[in-house]
Amino acid sequence: MRKVAALYIMLTLAVSLAARASSNRAADVHRIEDSAEIFQEIMGTPDRAIPQDLLDSAQCIAIIPAEIKFAFFVGGNYGKGLVTCRDPKGWSAPVFLTVSGGSLGFQFGGSSTDLILVFRGRRGLQKLLGNKFKIGADVSAAAGPVGRSAAAGTDITLHAEILTYSRSRGVFAGISLTGAVVQPDNSGNIAMYGPNPSQEDILDGKVDIPADAMVLMQAVSKATRTPLAANPPPPDDHRHHQALVSCGRKDRDKV
Numbered sequence: 001m002r003k004v005a006a007l008y009i010m011l012t013l014a015v016s017l018a019a020r021a022s023s024n025r026a027a028d029v030h031r032i033e034d035s036a037e038i039f040q041e042i043m044g045t046p047d048r049a050i051p052q053d054l055l056d057s058a059q060c061i062a063i064i065p066a067e068i069k070f071a072f073f074v075g076g077n078y079g080k081g082l083v084t085c086r087d088p089k090g091w092s093a094p095v096f097l098t099v100s101g102g103s104l105g106f107q108f109g110g111s112s113t114d115l116i117l118v119f120r121g122r123r124g125l126q127k128l129l130g131n132k133f134k135i136g137a138d139v140s141a142a143a144g145p146v147g148r149s150a151a152a153g154t155d156i157t158l159h160a161e162i163l164t165y166s167r168s169r170g171v172f173a174g175i176s177l178t179g180a181v182v183q184p185d186n187s188g189n190i191a192m193y194g195p196n197p198s199q200e201d202i203l204d205g206k207v208d209i210p211a212d213a214m215v216l217m218q219a220v221s222k223a224t225r226t227p228l229a230a231n232p233p234p235p236d237d238h239r240h241h242q243a244l245v246s247c248g249r250k251d252r253d254k255v
Contacts, residue, residue, distance in 0.1 A: 035081060043219075115166050132183030
């Protein structure tokens with residue numbers, strides 16, 4: 001029994017360290033691209049996607065691509081993703097976050113799972129920006145319904161603060177994430193935005209959407225029928241000037 005407890009502690013520590021590992025801009029861009037692809041694929045099948053009426057009222061949407069789970073008598077999971085929130089102007093630039101947790105039980109195996117969290121209010125977000133929160137303890141959550149309408153969902157589901165979904169082996173459905181810990185990925189935010197912007201400013205639409213994030217933000221904007229809150233930065237004038245110079249040289253060479 002002591003060996004099992006020791007193994008549990010070691011795996012929980014490993015999960016925590018993996019979730020907090022430093023990010024760089026290349027990793028952030030890869031995470032954004034994966035999230036965009038996942039969201040587009042899921043919303044591309046309306047009969048098995050997040051109901052449109054839930055998307056229309058969502059205050060924030062978080063996507064965690066390929067959350068990793070592993071288990072050998074004790075289990076754990078971790079994942080890195082991002083969240084964007086709605087403000088009066090539309091959807092904000094994304095903030096990076098992590099999801100981690102552990103469970104003790106007789107199990108064996110492993111899987112890679114994509115997660116989507118639909119925030120129905122700002123309370124969960126406020127807790128996230130403060131530090132972190134535990135799903136089911138600090139913020140109420142329920143497995144979200146799928147299909148064209150949320151009418152089939154129960155009263156418990158529709159009153160939950162967060163609706164949670166997963167896609168594993170091609171199957172998309174609601175999932176219980178009770179006990180999972182959600183917190184900001186500060187290293188990811190710094191790698192993308194630098195040390196100056198606060199998470200609150202980013203999610204309030206006060207920070208322009210990075211060009212690298214537009215592929216995801218356009219997918220969210222299209223699915224929710226809502227514009228973006230901030231514009232991407234203008235193209236680099238120096239690069240644009242160099243491109244024009246290069247074209248001019250080619251034209252002269254032809255002459």
